Amino acid sequence: MGHGHAHAPGTAAGGHRRRLVVVLALTLAVMAAEIVGGLLSGSLALLADAGHMATDAAGIGLALGAVTLAQRPARGRRTFGWQRVEILAAVANGLLLLAVAGYVLVEAVRRIGEPPEIGSGLMLVVAGVGLVVNLGSLAALHRGRDASLNLRGAYLEVLADALGSVAVIVAAVVILTTGWTPADIIASVAIGCLVVPRAWHLLREAFDVLLEAAPRGVDLDAVRAHILGVDGVLGVHDLHAWTITSGLPVLSAHVVVTDEALDAGHGGRVLDALCACLGEHFDMEHCTFQLEAEAHAGHEAPVHD
Numbered sequence: 183m184g185h186g187h188a189h190a191p192g193t194a195a196g197g198h199r200r201r202l203v204v205v206l207a208l209t210l211a212v213m214a215a216e217i218v219g220g221l222l223s224g225s226l227a228l229l230a231d232a233g234h235m236a237t238d239a240a241g242i243g244l245a246l247g248a249v250t251l252a253q254r255p256a257r258g259r260r261t262f263g264w265q266r267v268e269i270l271a272a273v274a275n276g277l278l279l280l281a282v283a284g285y286v287l288v289e290a291v292r293r294i295g296e297p298p299e300i301g302s303g304l305m306l307v308v309a310g311v312g313l314v315v316n317l318g319s320l321a322a323l324h325r326g327r328d329a330s331l332n333l334r335g336a337y338l339e340v341l342a343d344a345l346g347s348v349a350v351i352v353a354a355v356v357i358l359t360t361g362w363t364p365a366d367i368i369a370s371v372a373i374g375c376l377v378v379p380r381a382w383h384l385l386r387e388a389f390d391v392l393l394e395a396a397p398r399g400v401d402l403d404a405v406r407a408h409i410l411g412v413d414g415v416l417g418v419h420d421l422h423a424w425t426i427t428s429g430l431p432v433l434s435a436h437v438v439v440t441d442e443a444l445d446a447g448h449g450g451r452v453l454d455a456l457c458a459c460l461g462e463h464f465d466m467e468h469c470t471f472q473l474e475a476e477a478h479a480g481h482e483a484p485v486h487d
Contacts, residue, residue, distance in 0.1 A: 202246045205319045205336060209239045209343070212312045219308030223301030226293055227353050227369035228308060230286040231346040234373060235312075237282040238339035241275035265427040272388040275335045279381035286374035290367050300363050306354035313347035316340055333428075334387075338380045346373040394424035397431040400464055408463055409435065412455045414443035416476060423466070433460065434470040441475055449473050 216232035256263040323337040353369035409418045417438035460466040
């Protein structure tokens, strides 16, 4: 049995925890302003965006909690620590996003035919402030968005918030210039429709991790070909690749090695070559290989290709 691993001191999201704290504070501030502004102006679009931001704040809070837990060291039965909590938080985040989208769309339908009076001036000011704050939050999260599912989820939430603020601003300008209040309902529906596809995308990625699908960008056929290309390797089976949490892909395989290599004591050389190959070509630094002699196949349980 052989191992090749180089552990990072924390998860991919851990280095961006302070950014999440800043974005959470900004999101809560804008949410409070939009609730007050929506109640005073009568704007459903503003209240819908506030509800959207409340859900986003909860999602970012979950992400922050998950990132904090993920930094705990591995102990006892939890040999990977709490790192998978980040993925569970991403699932909860996606489900919350779908729930708020449903609420906004239902409430918008209820207002069709009976649009209330809208204070468009206040609506415009609050939405404008929200857009500026959202753009600042996007800048804070931009660098880490590809490193972690949680950070990506937070980035997508803030991006949708910014687009929601744009929709509210457009509706406010239309009402202010023409008096056509149904623009508020249209903006509400637009905000609801913005949420659904990104929530589904986040859920799909998180479920792939939970189902232990091969990491994105890792072609198992190519991995198999590289393993077979190592001198002394005859075959490979039970090849598996999956993701523990964002930035931590792992791989395991049974590798059949020539009797000559094993008898000559070259198993360590083969193992080093395998780890170096996968670390260099596939960024898979946490690999576990079981080296087997040719005759060992008869002692194996039914294997997986």
